[in-house]
Amino acid sequence: MGQTGNLIGFRPDIKVVDCTLRDGGLVNQFNFSKAFVDALYQTNIKAGVDYMEFGYKASKDLFEKEEYGKWKFCEEEDIRAVVGNNDSDMKLSVMADVGRTDFKTEIRHKKDSVIDMIRVAAYIHQIPAAIEMIQDAHEKGYETTVNIMAISQVGEAELKHGLDMIAESDVDIVYLADSYGACYPEQIRRITDRYMEMAARTGKKIGIHAHNNQQLAFANTLEALTRGAGYLDATVSGMGRGAGNCYMETLLAFLRNPRYDLAPVMEFVQTYMQAEKDKGYIWGYDIPYLLTGVMNVHPSKAIDFMDEKRTDYAEFYQELLDDMELK
């Protein structure tokens, strides 16, 4: 596998996926205002975004509806209240976590839904369960993805087995998700190359979902793109759990396809994003996330550190090192 594309032309196979409501919802418990969601939908259409992810299809048995905003559950009528019948070129997606979605009952047939794509998030050991969900969604008529989470913790042999199973499924797009923000670009290159080998023999598409713990979310997205990934996740101002994601602003500024337009996103940022920060919601690169990223662990301890408004970074570093010793 080698480089695809260059810095002047563009690849028509690239699809930009806006995950602001979904990954950003992990920051504010999905409590976005109606105005925010309406404006984001219109912004994405104007900006040429290919897919907008509204949130999760979480199980109402496992999660209390009162504790979260509506985009944790993505009821059909809530999406339609924003998009109507979605008379636009942009497709809509929702995410379903393995083990956390009543997919058989909660995901209706495509002909009865305005949703276009179901994205299934799974750890590597959950691939068989993910495939069951994918087949269900595929048979109901949806585009499907499988997003292998915490890719930085997946060994080469495990990845090969997982990709071999996925190759046999009906899934359309296979993501590498660097959930811990632990990967350097050269690791992303190696992993993307493994994915692309599978893609070359199956015709499946490859996607990347990056986190910004080491300020590498955009660089890692570029790296995967350069090696052939076409589905690129981003969020406005990088809003997402912990260190957040690849910034939509940096990604759209990079892409050369005239279908993409940065200006509407600028308008959205100046009107809506600072307001979210002013409410006290915290995301984006900071030292605690750098440390969990470098140590290749879940950002939960860093999120706790930030929530407690601690700033004793040196002590936190020692705590993480102590945790490593106990493993």
Added chain:
Amino acid sequence: MGQTGNLIGFRPDIKVVDCTLRDGGLVNQFNFSKAFVDALYQTNIKAGVDYMEFGYKASKDLFEKEEYGKWKFCEEEDIRAVVGNNDSDMKLSVMADVGRTDFKTEIRHKKDSVIDMIRVAAYIHQIPAAIEMIQDAHEKGYETTVNIMAISQVGEAELKHGLDMIAESDVDIVYLADSYGACYPEQIRRITDRYMEMAARTGKKIGIHAHNNQQLAFANTLEALTRGAGYLDATVSGMGRGAGNCYMETLLAFLRNPRYDLAPVMEFVQTYMQAEKDKGYIWGYDIPYLLTGVMNVHPSKAIDFMDEKRTDYAEFYQELLDDMELK
């Protein structure tokens, strides 16, 4: 030229250069407290930093001493007030801009100075003048660098001519400085490869100084490193003009050589860096810097935008586009 090094071992030729006082001084007019500078010096020694840059050797004819902190001028006695005779493994550097330094009189002989290295910053058309300064510093007994600024605006033919002239000089280290934060990693790779070809035939060392306009300062530093650059500029918390620089924290967390220790830098950040931000000094990634970076222009308009506390990003984007049309 191919990849050098890997993610487990380390390259002993790598040198980390702390530019916090010098590039960070462009944020606060070099008004660092004595406590800040003393602590940074001790921190860098403990962290294993190879060079600490104190500031500029600016001409006192061109710049009023009252308008800047002392690190704009880096008088010998001011440096010695911090480092004594610098009885440490860490070397000290200062920067001299072409045309802004009275180098013949202000840079004394090495035997009378605690400074180890003179770094000469030059735009590509100033290379002949830079070489005059380098020869002077070299003959006085210093290590020398030439830092080609705004590398994103240098054409291939110009770069070849510049590097050919530099190859004939006595300079020790040749930097690519992405002053506008305009380069993507694949451009850094191509440019570094040109530098490395010159290095291969002359024995000179190569360095990188990156800016974070597109959140790529660290990624671009890694890219240059991977292609053979050994001198790596960074600043604590990325403090530097506009979008700032490669973060020392991310760089030290990456490097595998046991000589480097992240912990002292964590201590320094928690004690000193938030305090600088609390004083109202602004640096680091933000949309205006992204836009000047993408458009490959000097960040001055973005700095003005931030100083004026404007947040109308969409309007600023249009203003920059208008400027492009007038060119």
